[in-house]
Amino acid sequence: MPEVIEIDFLRKEIEQLLVGKTVEKGILEKESLSNLSKMQFSGILEGKSIIGSRRKGKVLIIDFSNNISFLVHFLLTGFARYHEECPDINYQVALYFKKDGCLLINGIMLGGFAKIVQTEKVFEENGLKELGIDILSPDFTFSEFKKIVASNERKTIKQVLIDQHIIAGIGNAYSDEILFEATILPFRICGTLTEGEIRNIYNSKNRIFEKSISYGGESELSFVHLDGKKGEFHKHFNVHKREGKPCPICGTPVLMKKIGGRSSYYCPVCQK
Secondary structure, eight states, rough: OOOOOHHHHHHHHHHHHHTTOOOEEEEEGGGGSSSSSHHHHHHHHTTOOOOOOOOOOTTEEEEETTTTEEEEEEETOOOOEEESSOOSSSOOOEOOOOSEEEEEOOOOOOOOEEEEGGGGGGGGGGGTTTTTEESTEEEEEEEHHHHHHTTTTBBBHHHHHHHHEEEEEEEHHHHHHHHTTTTTTOBBBBBOOHHHHHHHHHHHHHHHHHHHHHHHOOOSSSSSOOTTTOGGGGOEEEETTTTTSBBBTTTTBBBEEEETEEEEEEEETOOO
């Protein structure tokens, strides 16, 4: 699924490609994704120009003129494409721009959304207001991470990393890779982690994100960049979804264990 790195790529690409474009026609094909009807969606976006893009956790925020913001949560399989020449293909949401091009969004599963709200109320909206600190925020310091771990001492570190109410942005894939990089088992209870181990997890997060960025993010499922190109970080996963395959460090078969209902992949030798 698109996690923080993938959504941040989309944020930057919208800034580069779409800021200044004016919507000629907005179409909502799947009303269940939105807080508006098809007619309301079309009417509110017509004539509005994109003035910027932001992100909180895994939620993409596209800001329009006239105090309107478009919020998209792609969930597991959603994706967005910009086409200079608009194709005749299926979509859930389409923004057709004056003069040239369109942004098509598709693949959003139940639980994802494509909402339009007033810009000043973005962070009051369900799906955003309950999110914890953003993993890429300057406020997410080592000191802050230590406090988070300490206040969740009875939970596993995996649960803390993927709970969007605690830390926004990380999902299953990145949490597995971060914990492997940090040599920490995903089912370690937070209260058992030393300060050195906590720091190692914090620093490993930076290394994993840098590696992912260098490969254009991960496209394990359907994520693509606005131009349709796929990321390749998933081809370089060490443990995520590699159950039974050899650990790249020691050769021991990677194991999978359910933690809080989610599959977690790890090396039983390299991680302690």
